[in-house]
Amino acid sequence: MNRVYRRCVYTLCIVAAMSIGNTLLGLLEGGPKHGYDLKQLYDRQFRQDRPLHYGQVYSTLNRLLKNGLVEENGVEAGGGPDRKRYAITDSGVTNVEEWLKSPENPSVYLQNTLYTKVVLALLSGRGAQDLLDAQRGSHLRAMRELTARKTTGDLADQLICDHALFHLEADLRWLELTAARLDELARQLTR
């Protein structure tokens, strides 16, 4: 399919790539893994409908390796490049922590990334309440700006703001529902 190459597409691709990198780092916090194991784990937790390609996994791991966020942790006997084991470095852990702490920009791709963060926070025993609270704050700030704009704008402006407000509200409803089910999710994930 031809994709019109605009700046937003580029941004979305970069954001998605960053998100995969951080997710792989988060999964490596549980212990060193092969690329193959990582892909299986990633697909099972986050992408059952759209599995990661092996190419994506290895290119991401190479980037993380180059940036010092992971390191090689032994190679299995007789193995090719795909038998390398990767471990997260201290810088990698800091990276994951920063990523989990910072709220996502309120936008359409949000829920997927936020769900990923919730799962990783629970898997690593950090707890997800703080990140959900931070996200609620970020969303409400965006909603306050839109509400203020709406009260001074004309009808067209009001309707445009309402469209955004209803979407942000849907995100927040999902967030509250998730916050109420964190204990249950934590139990299922660590079973």
Next chain:
Amino acid sequence: METPLLQGLGLHKAFGPNQALAGAGLEIGAGEIVAVMGPSGSGKSTLLHCLSGIVRPEKGQVLFRGRALPSMSDSERSALRRTEFGFVFQFGQLVPELTCLENVALPLRLGGMKRRPAERLAATWLDRLQVADVAGSTPGRVSGGQSQRVAMARALITEPSVIFADEPTGALDSLSGEGMMRLLSETAKQTNAAVVLVTHEPRVAAYSDREVVVRDGRTREPAVTR
């Protein structure tokens, strides 16, 4: 730093075995709108009731202009609730036997004002909240949206320092709720009233200056991250 208009500190309150509040607190300044959010049963309404002196906390302190509410006599607290505090609840809670005009005039009448001036002032508030046409109707004969506006006129007629609003748009459709919130926030800003706004609706909370989240009877304000 300026003393907050209203302060709740370390509030505890249990109803039987249910610990509704377990150390909740909130501070609010004049002209500020604070949304109190949180899941059902988290203690939002109990916090509002403690702050407004409707419910006495078992532990903790509520200070209005630096003065402790629990140390006041019942009549002092009643007078405070009538003159300094205004209340808007989810279902208006108007007196069904009185007309809308009489409902709005009620706080002034209870304060000793004569009927005619009280009703004259009530009429101006009904007009301000765009429900002048229901003045002579009883609450049972007006819509939910109109009833809420009448209730808001009743809450605002004494020009209170603090307005306590508990799910004020809960019974309204989106458009009526929107109109209600716009009026509430505009009027509060004009009269420099503080608003404690209990809501679970993000679009309602978006009319606030900041939010406080209640969970398991405790309050927390989200850290400012960016």
